[in-house]
Amino acid sequence: MANTIQQQLIYHTQQAVKALYQSDIPENQLTIQETRKEFEGQLTIVVFPITRFSKKSPEATGAEIGAYLKEHVPELAAFNTIKGFLNLSLSDVYWTDLFKTHVIQESFGRFPSNGKKLMVEYSSPNTNKPLHLGHIRNNLLGYSVAEILKAYGYEVIKTNLVNDRGIHICKSMLAWQRWGNGETPESSGLKGDHLVGNYYVRFDKAYKQEIDMLKAQGLSEEEAKKQAPIIREAQAMLQRWEAGDEAVIALWKMMNGWVYAGFEQTYGRLGVDFDKYYYESDTYLLGKDIIQEGLDKGVFFRKVDNSVWIDLTADGLDEKLVLRGDGTSVYITQDLGTAQLKYDDFHMSESIYVVGNEQDYHFKVLFLILEKLGKPWATGLFHLSYGMVDLPSGKMKSREGTVVDADDLMDEMTETAKKRTEELGKTEGLSDTGKAHLYHIIGMGALKYFLLKVEPRKRLLFDPNESIDFQGHTGPFIQYTHARIKSVLAKGGYSQATPLAVPSVLASSERDLIQLLHNYPAVIEASAKEFSPAQLANYCYEVAKQYNKFYHEESILKAEEEARDFRLHLSSATARIIASGMRLVGIEVPERM
RNA sequence: GCGCCCAUAGCUCAGUUGGAUAGAGCAACGGUUUUCUAAACCGUCGGUCUUAGGUUCGAAUCCUAAUGGGCGUACCA
Numbered sequence: 125m126a127n128t129i130q131q132q133l134i135y136h137t138q139q140a141v142k143a144l145y146q147s148d149i150p151e152n153q154l155t156i157q158e159t160r161k162e163f164e165g166q167l168t169i170v171v172f173p174i175t176r177f178s179k180k181s182p183e184a185t186g187a188e189i190g191a192y193l194k195e196h197v198p199e200l201a202a203f204n205t206i207k208g209f210l211n212l213s214l215s216d217v218y219w220t221d222l223f224k225t226h227v228i229q230e231s232f233g234r235f236p237s238n239g240k241k242l243m244v245e246y247s248s249p250n251t252n253k254p255l256h257l258g259h260i261r262n263n264l265l266g267y268s269v270a271e272i273l274k275a276y277g278y279e280v281i282k283t284n285l286v287n288d289r290g291i292h293i294c295k296s297m298l299a300w301q302r303w304g305n306g307e308t309p310e311s312s313g314l315k316g317d318h319l320v321g322n323y324y325v326r327f328d329k330a331y332k333q334e335i336d337m338l339k340a341q342g343l344s345e346e347e348a349k350k351q352a353p354i355i356r357e358a359q360a361m362l363q364r365w366e367a368g369d370e371a372v373i374a375l376w377k378m379m380n381g382w383v384y385a386g387f388e389q390t391y392g393r394l395g396v397d398f399d400k401y402y403y404e405s406d407t408y409l410l411g412k413d414i415i416q417e418g419l420d421k422g423v424f425f426r427k428v429d430n431s432v433w434i435d436l437t438a439d440g441l442d443e444k445l446v447l448r449g450d451g452t453s454v455y456i457t458q459d460l461g462t463a464q465l466k467y468d469d470f471h472m473s474e475s476i477y478v479v480g481n482e483q484d485y486h487f488k489v490l491f492l493i494l495e496k497l498g499k500p501w502a503t504g505l506f507h508l509s510y511g512m513v514d515l516p517s518g519k520m521k522s523r524e525g526t527v528v529d530a531d532d533l534m535d536e537m538t539e540t541a542k543k544r545t546e547e548l549g550k551t552e553g554l555s556d557t558g559k560a561h562l563y564h565i566i567g568m569g570a571l572k573y574f575l576l577k578v579e580p581r582k583r584l585l586f587d588p589n590e591s592i593d594f595q596g597h598t599g600p601f602i603q604y605t606h607a608r609i610k611s612v613l614a615k616g617g618y619s620q621a622t623p624l625a626v627p628s629v630l631a632s633s634e635r636d637l638i639q640l641l642h643n644y645p646a647v648i649e650a651s652a653k654e655f656s657p658a659q660l661a662n663y664c665y666e667v668a669k670q671y672n673k674f675y676h677e678e679s680i681l682k683a684e685e686e687a688r689d690f691r692l693h694l695s696s697a698t699a700r701i702i703a704s705g706m707r708l709v710g711i712e713v714p715e716r717m
Numbered sequence: 718g719c720g721c722c723c724a725u726a727g728c729u730c731a732g733u734u735g736g737a738u739a740g741a742g743c744a745a746c747g748g749u750u751u752u753c754u755a756a757a758c759c760g761u762c763g764g765u766c767u768u769a770g771g772u773u774c775g776a777a778u779c780c781u782a783a784u785g786g787g788c789g790u791a792c793c794a
Contacts, residue, residue, distance in 0.1 A: 152734085155734075155736075157733080157736080158733095160738095162737090168736095170736055170737090172736075173774090175774080176774090182774090206737070207737060208736080208737080208774090208775090209736080290793095291793090291794090292794080404794095431792065440720075441720080442720095442790070445792055447792090448792045452792085454793085454794090480788095481722065481788065484720095484722075485721070485790065486794095488720095488721085509722085511788095512787080512788085519787095545756090548754095548755095550754080550756090577730075577731085578729090579730090582723070582730090583722090583787070585728095585729075587728095587729095590728090590729095590743095593742080594756055595742085595743085595756055595757090596742040596743060597730080597731090597742040597743085601742090603756085604757075605757085607756095608753085608754055608756095611753075611754060612753050612754085616753075650733080658731090665731095665741085665742090672757060673759095675753080675757080675758085676758045676759085677758090679752080680753055681752095681753045682752070716754085717756075
């Protein structure tokens with residue numbers, strides 16, 4: 125539907141080849157692309173593949189095909205051939221029609237429901253420390269992918285699998301017990317997740333000291349790590365937790381409660397949300413029945429020590445343990461069980477895991493096992509793997525304090541937005557809450573765009589010493605363009621009732637803008653199919669850029685009435701698409717800035 | 718050792734199913750405001766697309782190998 129003219133042109137080109145050269149050219153050999161800016165026209169047919177049939181030079185062939193098309197395709201106004209490229213100029217009527225019948229319609233950019241359910245699992249934090257920049261990337265990616273897939277027609281369930289148990293949690297608990305003196309978020313004024321994170325760091329410090337002492341006594345590093353009294357105590361605490369010890373459970377609940385309150389705040393500022401939470405404390409025992417199922421089916425095998433394995437060497441992978449000899453779970457046991465649980469809960473046709481690329485191998489194994497177990501839904505599983513966020517100094521390490529804290533970073537971004545806005549003198553007439561809201565929108569816009577414009581699989585470099593830009597290829601640039609349009613619309617007294625006149629001649633910047641806007645649904649589709657918010661983010665930038673060009677080249681409010689009304693509609697459509705596209709990448713756009 | 722991912726301008730990144738003279742932003746330099754918001758627009762500068770082969774009328778894009786970087790290869794999660 126979006127490509128009718130392309131399809132028509134391809135069809136008529138095939139007809140032309142038949143008429144002119146008595147040959148049939150398969151459709152897949154014909155490519156049509158947007159004309160490069162420096163040439164005349166909007167669409168281009170690559171003629172090289174046709175020369176096989178014409179037995180003529182590319183230029184002569186292009187001229188002949190062009191002449192044929194000119195006769196048979198009424199929308200075609202002119203053409204020219206340069207080298208092997210047949211550039212086509214479509215009539216202004218074609219473009220204005222397209223604008224009227226598609227771009228400006230309320231339904232433009234909306235896909236009907238496809239009746240399918242899809243799950244996106246993202247965020248999935250540990251409850252022993254606060255979120256950092258790496259988690260922000262995960263959260264923004266997951267949220268945006270979910271929104272894009274919704275727009276594309278899926279019913280989407282956003283889930284968060286919270287890692288709320290295990291030895292790392294016990295470390296924080298133990299440290300708090302020892303050195304906390306009953307400190308609470310209320311007593312200290314600390315955000316709960318930060319408070320708990322402090323004790324995690326505290327534990328690690330003490331642990332390292334003990335390791336050093338033991339090493340000084342002649343133990344090997346490996347032995348020291350196992351023998352250190354504090355780690356043994358944490359392990360004992362974990363065992364008591366698993367046994368349901370009331371005191372331990374109470375402490376665990378209290379501290380996790382603090383963390384959740386902190387996370388809720390951070391999620392709120394980030395603007396992400398979830399439809400369903402899973403907790404590992406509920407799911408960590410799952411999966412053992414699947415192990416039995418696998419044994420029964422002969423997919424798994426038992427070794428003499430009673431441990432259970434799967435042999436994936438035929439698939440180019442290794443032998444993989446799926447259950448320990450003592451019958452306890454490993455990570456993948458739990459994941460097998462959780463995958464089944466999620467499917468039983470929602471019966472979705474696809475399920476996406478937003479998890480960093482250090483777990484590529486794990487997910488390959490997980491999906492392969494489920495496939496071998498004959499789970500029909502296994503083919504719908506997808507690991508959305510993304511690259512790490514690195515600092516100039518290298519990796520972020522929580523325990524070494526080289527992390528960029530999520531809350532701190534958001535504070536800084538908002539503060540910078542405030543400073544910039546005040547410098548530019550754009551705060552006049554705004555209420556205090558209006559200002560605060562604006563600074564938040566802009567600061568988050570800069571941060572989110574910075575993270576989302578990069579393809580997920582690529583690693584991302586963040587330099588804390590170089591502040592994130594607010595000019596150029598950035599979120600605020602796009603937000604500014606939206607605000608600017610809103611201002612023109614207001615001054616022009618635009619409303620939906622403004623008559624839509626259509627000029628007989630379009631300026632080239634208008635034509636380019638219409639063509640670009642018309643691509644919007646195709647961009648949503650591509651982003652959805654490839655799970656890539658980056659494509660949509662980059663598209664929004666192109667739209668904003670093209671609009672600004674148009675804005676500078678053509679006068680809107682001072683144009684003659686017909687052109688003025690048309691340009692108001694064009695501006696309004698642009699604003700709508702910018703707002704809609706940015707919403708799908710999780711970025712709000714302001715009415716003014 | 719083996720496996721996966723990445724490599725494009727000084728920096729950060731785009732680059733559609735293989736197509737024209739590889740594009741943006743930042744940085745540097747110059748210009749645009751009595752006119753709709755200058756967080757803007759226009760211009761200049763900047764490239765052996767890591768390297769070497771191969772496939773093709775045509776390769777940043779596909780194949781092979783090498784180099785550099787990252788990750789994984791745990792009875793950790």
